[in-house]
Amino acid sequence: MAFETVIGLEVHVELGTKTKIFCNCANEFGAAPNTRVCPVCLGSPGVLPVLNAEALALGIRAALALNCEVRASSKFDRKNYFYPDSPKAYQISQYDEPIGERGYVEIVVGGGVKRIGVTRVHLEEDAGKLNHSPLGDYSLVDLNRVGVPLIEIVSEPDIRTPEEARLYMEEVRSILRYCNVSDCRMEEGSLRCDANISLRPAGQRAFGTKTEIKNMNSFRNVQRGLEYEQRRQAEALAAGGEIRQQTLRWDEASERTILMRSKEDAHDYRYFPEPDLARVELSAEYIAARRAEIPELPADKRERFVRQYGLPAYDASVLTASRALAEYFDAVAALVRDAKSASNWIMGDLLAHLKVTGQEIEQVNMTPQQLAQLIGLIDDGTISTRIAKTVLRDVLEQGKDPRVLIEEQGLAQISDEAALRAIAQRVIEANPKSVEDYRAGKEKALGALVGQMMKETKGKANPQMVNRMIADMIAGD
Ligand SMILES: [Zn+2]
Structure with missing residues (x-):
């Protein structure tokens, strides 16, 4: 049975602002752990977030560059979850009113242009980073990344092959780099990708059961992780099996996907409006100004x-x-x-x-x-x-x-007619066989003489001139 693959991508991009999204901590990669933190991003009681104007501007510019409609009015929401990478136990994100919706990205594939829909672009803050000990007996948390501004770009399930997924990622990176929204370095985590993938019998409209793959930290791994999962699902379905809705992790070392959690463990984030931030209200002039920044x-x-x-x-x-x-x-x-x-x-x-x-x-x-x-x-x-x-x-x-x-x-070509003529004369006299062959109609023999000439001049003779000159000299003899 032939299957059609359906892929959707969620791309997270760190915005290249000077400071974090809701506090004044520096937004920089590679600092010593827990040195770019303050009470606001550490979630101390009583602190209040303030939206960074630069983060908003870059987010809007990105949404416009991705051909989204920008909402004149949007809001932030709390996404609740309990995990050591989030000191507040919630992430400030956007839920039902993101900054941008209904955009698209065009990729060049198979000699044509294909349009991949962008469902939404929203602003949110990044979480911290857990560093697990190699022995697995403890983990260390670095909160420098908490509160770094992100946009999440959610695609429509328009992608049909792992190659298209990679091309889409590359195009998104290219667009955002052109706009100076982000440096989009996958190796530093400023561009990250999660993918949903499902298979369905060719011709069927309803989607099959999807799995989500995380941790594909290079363009090559995006394609390879999806190729692996595509194969795995096709084999399971062909054997009459079922796909279970799961979150998987791409493991580069073993080149396979590994189960992280199944549907039963899926989070309920209990989103609700963020009470500490005002709504984002944008004037037409503001949006036009961001559009004008796009090169x-x-x-x-x-x-x-x-x-x-x-x-x-x-x-x-x-x-x-x-x-x-x-x-x-x-x-x-x-x-x-x-x-x-x-x-x-x-x-x-x-x-x-x-x-x-x-x-x-x-x-x-x-x-x-x-x-x-x-x-x-x-x-x-x-x-x-x-x-x-x-x-x-x-x-x-x-x-x-x-x-x-x-x-x-002294690399200039010898174009001096007299100097070249003297050398050509020597070459002709030293190679009577080639001259004979050329006269007998063997065009190739001229090439041999020109080659000799180039050798004599250490490649500095003007080849067109030499060609013409030798031919003329032999003909004129
Ligand atoms: Zn801070």
């Missing part, structure tokens, strides 16, 4: 790169992976004759360099102007593409202008 987003940039520069869709998607990379490309493309050459150099040698060095484009030791200059020097015949690769490496290492490096190292 050109990845999907629009991809579309523009194809339209404006005539790039293939693949190039456009690679070059828009981050805002900084896209801006780098835009800057180079504006200075060169052919944007595709800018794309080729960035996607090839430059991205390879970033991968090897682990750098981001922002850290690279070569300005867009320097790359454009290098491309210009190939275009005007000063250097060959082969030499340009060496020069590029040197620019990246030394940060000097390509023109300066070429001068210093």
Whole structure:
């Protein structure tokens, strides 16, 4: 029996504010445990939360960037649960009136664009972090993360494959990074993902029983965790078994999902309105101002790169992976004759360099102007593409202008007609067999002579010029 997979994602994103959502504690990752706390986030009796205006602004900006309708009026609620990561024994969240609803994210899959619905975006505070001892005999709690502002982005069950789930996550990250809402570092937990997955017989409308997977802490693990669970459910259903509603944890080491709790243990959070915070009332001007903060987003940039520069869709998607990379490309493309050459150099040698060095484009030791200059020097015949690769490496290492490096190292192509003619004469005289072959119609023999010529000049001869010159000289003999 063929099954259709149905996936919905809940993505949690830490907002890049200076301070926490309801107090003045610093919002920073990596500080010594329990050093970024105060009576408010520790939930001492009698304290009152105050909403951080920056957190609200980033949340609204994110909701708009995810194409949500923003509520003019929303409120906070208490989500009650008892666990050591929450000193108040409740989390301030939003329940029935979130800041944003009915949005969507577009992903590029199978050569087309697919729209994934966003049910809601809401603001909430983060919980603390438990560090379990390796022996399992005790746990330590770090409350630095308590009260860090989060948005939760809930998708519609529109995702059909684990690959689509990964692409959706990547697109959400890209959008939020473009908007400077969050750094979205999965390895630091500022972007986290829980997934619901169920299978149903192809053609059936009703959803099957779903399981929830937590702890997928990288894009690769999101896809792999879902692939594992998809397989597990398909095998169980094919064998006539039933899926039980469970919460599972992806275990990277053993590459399988592990049971955390079953439906019987499901929490009843007893949500009720947060009495210590006023309703959030937004004016049309406020919402318009947040909308104005949104830059050109990845999907629009991809579309523009194809339209404006005539790039293939693949190039456009690679070059828009981050805002900084896209801006780098835009800057180079504006200075060169052919944007595709800018794309080729960035996607090839430059991205390879970033991968090897682990750098981001922002850290690279070569300005867009320097790359454009290098491309210009190939275009005007000063250097060959082969030499340009060496020069590029040197620019990246030394940060000097390509023109300066070429001068210093004497790398300019020999385009001096007389000098080349003398060398060509020697090559022709030293290789009578190739000359004979070429005269007999073997085109390849010309290549061998040009190769000799390049060898004699250590790659610095202008190849087009040499090609023409040798052909002419043999013909003229
Ligand atoms: Zn605090």
